[in-house]
Amino acid sequence: MNLRTLLANSMNPLIMGHQNADPDAICSMIAFSRLYTSINPKGSFALMVDDISRLSKQVLDFFEIKEEVLEKPGTKFDLLVILDTNSRLQLGTDFQDIPIDPSRTIVIDHHEPNPEVGAIANNTIVRSDRFSTCEILVDIFEELNIKIDPIIANLLLTGILFDTRRFFYTDLQTLQIGIKLLNFGADYEQCIKSLQIRPDRSERIARLKAASKAQVHLFGDWVIATSIINAFEASACRGLLEMGADVAIIGGKPGKDKVRLSSRSSREFYDNTKINLGTDVMEPLGVIIDGKGGGHANAAGANGTKNLNVALDKAVELIRAAVETKTESTKES
Numbered sequence: 549m550n551l552r553t554l555l556a557n558s559m560n561p562l563i564m565g566h567q568n569a570d571p572d573a574i575c576s577m578i579a580f581s582r583l584y585t586s587i588n589p590k591g592s593f594a595l596m597v598d599d600i601s602r603l604s605k606q607v608l609d610f611f612e613i614k615e616e617v618l619e620k621p622g623t624k625f626d627l628l629v630i631l632d633t634n635s636r637l638q639l640g641t642d643f644q645d646i647p648i649d650p651s652r653t654i655v656i657d658h659h660e661p662n663p664e665v666g667a668i669a670n671n672t673i674v675r676s677d678r679f680s681t682c683e684i685l686v687d688i689f690e691e692l693n694i695k696i697d698p699i700i701a702n703l704l705l706t707g708i709l710f711d712t713r714r715f716f717y718t719d720l721q722t723l724q725i726g727i728k729l730l731n732f733g734a735d736y737e738q739c740i741k742s743l744q745i746r747p748d749r750s751e752r753i754a755r756l757k758a759a760s761k762a763q764v765h766l767f768g769d770w771v772i773a774t775s776i777i778n779a780f781e782a783s784a785c786r787g788l789l790e791m792g793a794d795v796a797i798i799g800g801k802p803g804k805d806k807v808r809l810s811s812r813s814s815r816e817f818y819d820n821t822k823i824n825l826g827t828d829v830m831e832p833l834g835v836i837i838d839g840k841g842g843g844h845a846n847a848a849g850a851n852g853t854k855n856l857n858v859a860l861d862k863a864v865e866l867i868r869a870a871v872e873t874k875t876e877s878t879k880e881s
């Protein structure tokens with residue numbers, strides 16, 4: 549594919565990312581729109597995604613990006629550019645009917661190759677060995693000999709920081725691209741800052757209260773923490789896990805005749821004990837609180853109307869019994 553020719557011949561490209569667009573998707577979209585404008589200053593592009601994540605909105609505000617990102621379909625276009633995704637499905641439910649002409653579609657992505665990609669685009673740059681779409685874009689800017697200004701450098705570095713979890717996942721090539729972006733004027737500290745989300749004050753207070761009132765139960769090597777607060781239970785559970793609990797269970801009365809339970813466990817706890825918070829704990833608790841419970845192995849909850857304290861005691865009891873059964877069966881085997 550000749551990317552320069554495709555872009556030079558398009559007057560109305562539509563640039564899209566995956567649904568609930570994360571910073572890698574949104575930053576690569578904005579960077580691509582600047583690349584397009586450098587090649588074809590007379591054209592007018594549109595940016596569109598099915599929902600922007602809260603964090604991505606924060607990044608756009610932080611770097612004062614003024615481009616409008618449409619969140620509903622309906623724009624006319626003569627070229628479709630799909631970034632950070634390689635399937636129609638990932639564009640989101642509202643965008644499944646978007647007309648796609650493979651000869652007028654470009655896909656640039658780093659996810660596992662999708663066999664369907666050939667059916668939507670003749671022009672693909674899919675590099676599943678890369679950690680982010682933003683770093684692929686750095687190579688494209690260079691290949692097309694287009695300057696990366698400090699704003700684009702900030703956006704691209706922020707997308708890379710997000711997808712690599714601040715370079716937790718990385719390799720020589722990605723680090724070298726990071727250094728390039730710093731040389732182009734990216735401000736590392738600002739990029740990190742743009743990605744930091746501090747919970748609201750009330751949420752932080754709820755987490756602190758849950759921690760200060762927590763009861764700690766020790767079953768074998770496992771640490772189980774329970775507490776009572778009436779708001780932000782899920783967030784407070786995550787807080788207790790971050791502090792060192794293997795399992796956190798929080799109950800609350802968010803209103804009259806309302807009882808709510810929330811729970812989280814570490815992956816290690818589930819891998820070792822196979823105790824499923826949804827089926828083993830929250831489903832039976834749902835009955836006790838006269839409501840319903842369920843969820844996933846590591847994250848589950850229940851909603852009901854009564855018996856909060858009984859339910860919390862029962863939760864601890866269920867986990868204790870399950871841990872013991874598990875320990876005995878390991879001894880036998």
Ligand SMILES: [Mn+2]
Pocket residue numbers: 572573632658679680681711
């Ligand atoms: Mn990505």
